[in-house]
Amino acid sequence: MSETGGKIRRTIFDAIVFAYLVIFVLVAIMRPDSDELIEQMGFNVALFFGLAFMGGVISLAVSAKGIKTLGEVIYAPAHRRTVSDPDTPLWQTFWGVQLILALIATFVLGWVLTEVNPLLLIEAEPISQAMRLFAEVADPDWSILPKAIMKIIESIFIAFMATAFAVPIAFVLSFISARNIMGKSPIGMVIYTLLRVSFNLSRSIEPILWAIIFTIWVSFGPFAGMLALMVHSIASLAKQYSEIVEGVSDGPIEGIEATGAGRLQTVWFAIVPQIVLPYISYTIYRWDTNLRMATILGFVGGGGIGTMLMEYQGQSRWPQVGTIIVVMAFVVWVMDAFSSHVRAAIK
Amino acid sequence: MSQPILSIRNLVKTYPNGVRALKGVSFDVKRGEFLVIIGLSGSGKSTLLRCLNRLHEPTSGEIIFRSESDGMRKEFDIAKAEGKQIYEVRRKIGMIFQHFNIIERHSVINNVLYGSLGRTSAWRSILGLYSQEDRRKAKDYLDLVGIGDKAHYRASQLSGGQQQRVAIARALMQSPEILLADEPVASLDPATCHTVMDYLRKVNTELGLTVICNLHFLSLVRQYGTRVIALKAGELVYEGHPNDIDEAWFARIYGEGAREVHVN
Numbered sequence: 001m002s003e004t005g006g007k008i009r010r011t012i013f014d015a016i017v018f019a020y021l022v023i024f025v026l027v028a029i030m031r032p033d034s035d036e037l038i039e040q041m042g043f044n045v046a047l048f049f050g051l052a053f054m055g056g057v058i059s060l061a062v063s064a065k066g067i068k069t070l071g072e073v074i075y076a077p078a079h080r081r082t083v084s085d086p087d088t089p090l091w092q093t094f095w096g097v098q099l100i101l102a103l104i105a106t107f108v109l110g111w112v113l114t115e116v117n118p119l120l121l122i123e124a125e126p127i128s129q130a131m132r133l134f135a136e137v138a139d140p141d142w143s144i145l146p147k148a149i150m151k152i153i154e155s156i157f158i159a160f161m162a163t164a165f166a167v168p169i170a171f172v173l174s175f176i177s178a179r180n181i182m183g184k185s186p187i188g189m190v191i192y193t194l195l196r197v198s199f200n201l202s203r204s205i206e207p208i209l210w211a212i213i214f215t216i217w218v219s220f221g222p223f224a225g226m227l228a229l230m231v232h233s234i235a236s237l238a239k240q241y242s243e244i245v246e247g248v249s250d251g252p253i254e255g256i257e258a259t260g261a262g263r264l265q266t267v268w269f270a271i272v273p274q275i276v277l278p279y280i281s282y283t284i285y286r287w288d289t290n291l292r293m294a295t296i297l298g299f300v301g302g303g304g305i306g307t308m309l310m311e312y313q314g315q316s317r318w319p320q321v322g323t324i325i326v327v328m329a330f331v332v333w334v335m336d337a338f339s340s341h342v343r344a345a346i347k
Numbered sequence: 348m349s350q351p352i353l354s355i356r357n358l359v360k361t362y363p364n365g366v367r368a369l370k371g372v373s374f375d376v377k378r379g380e381f382l383v384i385i386g387l388s389g390s391g392k393s394t395l396l397r398c399l400n401r402l403h404e405p406t407s408g409e410i411i412f413r414s415e416s417d418g419m420r421k422e423f424d425i426a427k428a429e430g431k432q433i434y435e436v437r438r439k440i441g442m443i444f445q446h447f448n449i450i451e452r453h454s455v456i457n458n459v460l461y462g463s464l465g466r467t468s469a470w471r472s473i474l475g476l477y478s479q480e481d482r483r484k485a486k487d488y489l490d491l492v493g494i495g496d497k498a499h500y501r502a503s504q505l506s507g508g509q510q511q512r513v514a515i516a517r518a519l520m521q522s523p524e525i526l527l528a529d530e531p532v533a534s535l536d537p538a539t540c541h542t543v544m545d546y547l548r549k550v551n552t553e554l555g556l557t558v559i560c561n562l563h564f565l566s567l568v569r570q571y572g573t574r575v576i577a578l579k580a581g582e583l584v585y586e587g588h589p590n591d592i593d594e595a596w597f598a599r600i601y602g603e604g605a606r607e608v609h610v611n
Binding site for chain 2: 251252254255256257258259260261262264265268269270273274276
């Protein structure tokens with residue numbers, strides 16, 4: 001991180017923290033409801049930026065005096081990072097106070113926004129209702145077991161096919177999105193950056209949202225669910241794979257290059273042997289994760305056992321829901337145990 | 348007397364971060380000699396070797412290579428080689444490394460066969476379709492470095508000294524004209540160290556290979572080198588016979604107050 005870049009980030013961070021704290025105090029005093037806040041959005045945004053500007057000025061002034069701000073602690077470049085004096089307690093440092101105030105404000109705000117209300121948990125009537133539901137779920141209707149098994153098998157294969165299609169694509173992509181392979185030329189860096197950005201974008205869209213898109217594209221059913229998981233898996237695996245490629249040691253690469261081997265040969269003989277085991281490990285873990293997601297994709301029409309769960313849940317048929325939960329939990333548990341065993345074995 | 352196999356002139360290497368590793372180095376390498384390069388860590392020894400086979404890109408200067416392999420005489424500037432020519436240069440110049448740089452998960456014999464990658468097409472090598480002749484050669488070279496019985500071991504099962512001998516066999520597999528050795532014994536214990544150096548001398552005297560070797564210990568330099576050059580801060584400060592390095596020169600190369608350590 002460059003010197004100026006670090007300073008800009010530090011100032012922006014401190015500015016936002018300052019604006020956040022002042023607005024928190026204002027809201028606590030004036031107690032506006034959210035409709036009022038929405039109506040006055042223009043003013044609120046202006047207020048925020050005004051306060052942020054003040055915060056930025058304060059940050060610069062404080063930093064100029066050599067006092068460490070929270071932004072400095074987080075964004076200082078490595079060479080300027082100094083160990084804090086262990087004898088000074090946190091609350092006697094400027095950045096410590098900033099941190100403590102921000103955490104307190106955030107926790108209080110969170111309490112209000114998530115409508116935390118412990119009293120609701122101990123009201124008598126809702127408790128008995130919940131208990132009745134638990135009792136019904138805990139007494140599964142085993143007559144639908146064969147159907148549930150058929151559907152969980154569908155889920156397992158949705159997860160498997162998504163992983164199987166994603167692996168070869170991610171394998172190829174992982175090399176052209178690894179900095180140590182692409183970083184040698186400007187064109188390489190462009191491809192690297194474009195791929196990394198697109199991986200991050202498609203990963204930030206959850207599979208359940210991809211499933212909604214694909215149910216429109218290829219209509220409802222397991223194919224849509226499989227495609228959704230595949231897109232998500234390609235991005236996740238390619239990113240994880242390429243990080244493994246970036247971590248390989250240079251020695252064997254030099255060793256193979258020195259024999260006059262071509263680029264493809266160097267990748268195949270020097271890099272691939274180093275990455276095979278971690279690739280397998282990540283792939284099995286991905287299948288495992290895909291299976292968990294495949295069980296709920298049915299909620300948006302992505303096939304598998306989730307479809308069944310949604311139907312019974314919609315009709316409040318709790319004993320049937322109980323059966324499905326048991327089947328899901330069992331299969332996910334077995335898969336999880338298998339996956340961690342294999343991953344431990346190949347370490 | 349024949350012309351030098353390599354003529355290095357004004358070789359400069361400046362890294363992108365501004366470090367000037369080589370500041371205009373010039374020297375000749377005679378055909379068939381065992382040339383040792385000495386100098387402190389960071390003096391540019393490793394960079395120099397890596398420029399010779401274009402693992403690193405020289406910034407400027409000439410590296411004239413007078414190749415005589417395959418019954419052909421050819422003279423060209425390694426520093427100006429491009430594209431496929433770079434692979435050809437590397438094929439004709441074998442290299443071994445301080446950390447061996449073999450593929451530990453693969454078998455010993457396969458590691459040796461990788462020395463033939465430069466003359467084997469990508470798909471043949473990936474499918475493991477090496478010629479019968481190459482397979483026989485690989486076996487012969489393993490015998491030459493005394494580990495013929497270890498051919499089907501996984502390379503990681505071998506000791507450090509044995510792994511370095513695998514690396515030598517791999518380099519020989521290239522049928523090179525020059526062998527570069529970058530601190531070949533720096534990560535080995537003193538006893539093993541001599542075994543490996545003896546094999547390097549063997550390929551130098553018996554196969555007539557020109558060896559260019561970076562070394563730390565002066566005692567080894569005197570024992571194995573036929574000629575020595577010294578680098579200091581990217582500049583050539585000494586060129587001559589190993590036994591002519593007296594205390595005054597030693598202090599100049601390694602700095603005042605340095606003391607010689609003996610390995611045996």
